[in-house]
Amino acid sequence: MNIRHTARNALLVALTAAATLIIRIPTPATQGYINVGDAVVFVSALLFGARTGAMAGGMGSALADLIGGYTFWAPFTLVIKGIEGLIAGGVFGRLGRTLERLSGVAVAFLSVLLAGGWMVLGYFLVEMKLYGWGPASVSSLSNMVQAGASVALGLPVAVALWKAGIKDVYPSYREEEIVESPNRENLNGEKLGIPTSVADNLPTMVYNELSKLSARKQEEFAEEYKRKAKSIGVAYTLWLLIGWHYIYLRKWGIQILFWLTGGGLFIWWLVDLFRIRGMIRDYNKDIAMDVLKSSKAISGG
Numbered sequence: 001m002n003i004r005h006t007a008r009n010a011l012l013v014a015l016t017a018a019a020t021l022i023i024r025i026p027t028p029a030t031q032g033y034i035n036v037g038d039a040v041v042f043v044s045a046l047l048f049g050a051r052t053g054a055m056a057g058g059m060g061s062a063l064a065d066l067i068g069g070y071t072f073w074a075p076f077t078l079v080i081k082g083i084e085g086l087i088a089g090g091v092f093g094r095l096g097r098t099l100e101r102l103s104g105v106a107v108a109f110l111s112v113l114l115a116g117g118w119m120v121l122g123y124f125l126v127e128m129k130l131y132g133w134g135p136a137s138v139s140s141l142s143n144m145v146q147a148g149a150s151v152a153l154g155l156p157v158a159v160a161l162w163k164a165g166i167k168d169v170y171p172s173y174r175e176e177e178i179v180e181s182p183n184r185e186n187l188n189g190e191k192l193g194i195p196t197s198v199a200d201n202l203p204t205m206v207y208n209e210l211s212k213l214s215a216r217k218q219e220e221f222a223e224e225y226k227r228k229a230k231s232i233g234v235a236y237t238l239w240l241l242i243g244w245h246y247i248y249l250r251k252w253g254i255q256i257l258f259w260l261t262g263g264g265l266f267i268w269w270l271v272d273l274f275r276i277r278g279m280i281r282d283y284n285k286d287i288a289m290d291v292l293k294s295s296k297a298i299s300g301g
Contacts, residue, residue, distance in 0.1 A: 008048070009055050016040040016060025021068055027142050033070070034142050037061055038119065038150035039157070041085045042112045046099065046158040047167045050089030058082025080122035087273060088115035094277050095232060099162035109155060110236060114273070116147030117240075121266070206288045224291045229284045235276050243269055245276060249283050 020037030027033060037060065045053025061081035065074040091111040097104035120143045127136035161167065202210075210218055230248060238244040243263050246255035263269030272279075 005052075009052050012040065012044045012048075012052060012056040013060040013063065016044070016056045017064040017067065020061055020064035024068065025142075027139050033068075034146045035064070036146070036150050036153060037064060038081075038084065038116065038147060039154035041081060042088050042115065042150060042154035043158045043161065045085045045089030045115070046092055046108050046111070046155075047161055048089070049093055049168055050086050053085030053089035054082045055085070057085030076123070076126050080119060080126075083122065084115045084119045087118055088112050090274060091115075091236065094274075095236075099159045099167075105155070105159060107233065108158065109151070110233075110240075112151050112155060114236075114240060116151055118270070120144055120147055202288050203285050206292050209292055221291055224294070225284075225288055228287045228291065230280050230287075232277055232280050235280050239269075239272060239276055243272070245272065245279075249279060 016037050019040045020035045023034075023036050025034040038057075040060070041053060041057040044056035058078045058081050062074045062078040065071065065077050088111050091114060092108055095107050095111075097107040099105055099108060120140055123143055124136050124140045127139050210221060235245050235248055238248050243258050244255075246252070246258055258264070258268060261268065264271075
């Protein structure tokens with residue numbers, strides 16, 4: 001991390017602390033308070049990534065607790081808000097989107113929604129342990145309002161700053177309209193005339209074998225692959241809906257075990273947040289192999 005990034009992260013930590021302290025609505029039941037510091041956490045995570053989001057969320061919010069007289073909550077805040085920033089930046093970064101398009105804004109919305117949901121859950125678990133179900137439930141409603149307000153405030157700011165050029169570019173973003181993949185070649189230096197969104201996700205072996213098929217067969221492969229392949233966005237949506245993502249991947253046994261254990265008391269559920277992209281990639285790799293075998297069989301190859 002260079003000096004410029006260090007200075008930027010320090011500024012975002014300070015901004016998070018300031019935003020947290022400026023607007024504070026006490027919640028006497030749990031000795032906490034409502035604030036909009038999460039908006040800065042979301043902006044930091046979306047523009048500069050998971051690490052910066054985690055630093056701004058954890059350190060900035062904990063610093064606000066220390067300065068504002070809520071010292072008892074500082075350790076819990078450090079962990080909960082740090083993970084919040086990590087989730088917002090991690091999901092958005094791993095999906096490789098941009099805030100310049102509506103689809104990218106939708107992914108960003110999902111990212112901060114998941115992060116805000118974690119914040120509500122994290123404080124609820126701590127408060128339930130400390131104060132009981134009743135006070136924790138009342139506080140959760142306040143935290144939901146806080147999360148919603150921060151999403152409503154932070155997302156438009158992040159979009160505006162992104163369009164103004166204040167961002168770190170996510171290298172995995174790809175223009176999907178390009179019909180021919182400009183970056184992938186087979187072993188003979190040949191390119192395939194299939195959509196980049198398909199070609200760039202294929203294993204090298206599959207890509208090379210496709211070059212041996214006719215253009216028509218390549219198109220048929222692409223259509224069949226797109227029909228059978230799974231979407232990362234859909235998988236994350238099902239994950240959010242009480243963990244339906246294993247059904248999406250046709251893993252019924254694991255899905256039942258997931259439900260019976262309550263998502264591993266939410267720990268398994270949270271870990272899957274960072275595993276889903278790899279799970280979809282592996283599933284689609286197998287699909288590509290199966291479709292390729294069918295294409296070669298039909299073509300007599």
